[in-house]
Amino acid sequence: MMTCTCKKGFFILRDCGRPSVKNCRTCQREVCEEHLSKASGVPECLDCAARKADDGSLDPSKKQSSAEFDRGWTYGYRHREYSRGYHPIYWGSYRDPYYNDYDFRSFDRTGRNSLVADDDDSAAGFGDS
């Protein structure tokens, strides 16, 4: 069974891993029920919908109901923060080039923007505990 290729999380990106139900019409990735955009009207993942969304739609003062703070809103907010310069930490098992624009930080040395030094000086940056 194919699994969802979307990444969940905000500060830390993780694999979703739920069974996929459809392919996103925009990026063609496998998407589970939770990562399908309800607002799009067509089979589209929340990430693609977030990239198309207007920043003004994220303003909490314009929301009439708590139901509007759904995953669609959350992924829109996430995309905005990543576009403004936050580099999420990647905490998962497989890479998806779809997220390369976000310049994530990784535990894996093969990461595009890994912050891990080659000499693996894991004590670096630690203070007294």
Add this chain to the structure above:
Amino acid sequence: MRTLTPEQNRIALEKVVTLNRKPDELFDLLAGLADFDNEANKKAKYLGIGCGFLCVFAVILIFVLNNVEGNTPKILLAIVIIAAIIVGIIRSKILAFDVSDDLRRFVIPVLSLLREDVDPEQPIKLRLDLTPSTDSAHLKSEGPAKGVYGNVQEYQYQHPWVDCETILADGNRLRWSVVDNIRKRVRKKRKSTKTKIKRKTVIDVELRSREKKYGVLAEEAFNPSSYETREKGSSIALRNVVISTSLDPLDPQALMSVILAAYARLQPLKKGGVA
């Protein structure tokens, strides 16, 4: 109008609550209350207008029907007055359930974002005080304003209204709190009263990272943030102070930007993915 569950009903009446729930349960519980509050506010507004209209109508009736004989005008007047009283009572009963708009405009969106990073089975501990920040219970001091010309009374309030703690999906412990410090100055004149508000909102974020997974980048090695920083070992504490001249709900961005700044200081250390 939607109905509240017994628990939501209790929270709306008591307004101060400590909850320890799974992310989705917590969101659903508070979202139901926030939506009820939103509808109740609109209803209370219309009832207020209706009550005012009935009172004005009653006064007009008193003058117009003063010289009219018979019982009918008196009965009509009595009906209008009773209707105004009933509308006023309904409005005050609805307002008893009124909670701070910070729930709808700050807490709900923040929970919606945080639950993305919290394991569905991991509880979030949340303490909320949904009373107004200028409630007498939060009054710290009052007296004549110093260094101000004229008869100006100054009120100082301190209101710690939200405190949250949870363990995130990567094992890091996140704690944040918001405290409103409000200075209200009231200038009384013969014909009018002017009120001036200055609100200083202190947002504290503490992120305690897992030492085996993360290092903490030195502040100078990272883009210096505008937030006051305190750190000890694997723990980063940041403070953001937001100053405003109104009591409008706080923008969730004021908190999220601080948590993001704390996370930006973390350096992933080890190879591999899931702990």
